[in-house]
Amino acid sequence: MFEQQSENLQLHVKQLASAAQQKSEPSAWFEVLYAEAQGDTTHIPWAKLAPHPYLQDWLTNHQPFASQQKALVIGCGLGDDAEALANLGFEVTAFDISPTAIAWCQERFPNSTVNYVVADLFAVPAQWHQAFDFVF
Numbered sequence: 001m002f003e004q005q006s007e008n009l010q011l012h013v014k015q016l017a018s019a020a021q022q023k024s025e026p027s028a029w030f031e032v033l034y035a036e037a038q039g040d041t042t043h044i045p046w047a048k049l050a051p052h053p054y055l056q057d058w059l060t061n062h063q064p065f066a067s068q069q070k071a072l073v074i075g076c077g078l079g080d081d082a083e084a085l086a087n088l089g090f091e092v093t094a095f096d097i098s099p100t101a102i103a104w105c106q107e108r109f110p111n112s113t114v115n116y117v118v119a120d121l122f123a124v125p126a127q128w129h130q131a132f133d134f135v136f
Contacts, residue, residue: 009045027097027120034100046077051084055136065089069133074121079105081136082114090134095119 016029037043051059065088073082073094078101082094095117096102105116119125 006045009043013045030096031098031100034098034104039104041078044078049078049080051080052136055081055084059084059088063088070131071134071136072128072132073136076105076116077101079109079112079114079116082116083109083112085134085136086112086114093117093128093132095124097121 013029013033016032017026020026020029020032033044041047041049050056067089069090071082071085071090071092073085073092076082076094076096079094082092082105086092092114094105094114096105097118097120099118102116102118105114106112
């Protein structure tokens with residue numbers, strides 16, 4: 001049953017991506033997917049509600065960090081990677097192209113120190129250039 005749901009979700013994501021590509025808006029499908037999920041993380045295929053294992057491994061093996069180092073999280077999704085960095089003392093800016101994803105982060109982590117921002121990877125603010133010690 002779970003396998004069938006996973007296959008259906010993968011097919012749906014491919015359909016959304018294809019439709020966005022046909023409209024020459026290749027990133028638009030992210031917002032559609034997050035909005036359709038209506039707060040249900042099982043509809044977001046990459047939502048593990050935990051930091052990415054590679055990031056977690058790196059963080060575990062590279063401590064301690066200098067305080068107030070600045071980190072940028074690209075395509076932050078539901079915010080778990082950003083929160084992991086913030087919990088280690090990083091000053092984190094995390095962005096996603098989906099306004100719904102950013103609102104979801106802010107809802108999940110209402111007392112967070114992370115600066116969650118709606119932004120496009122291909123049009124990042126000029127003040128972000130070379131402004132971070134760590135980018136994930």
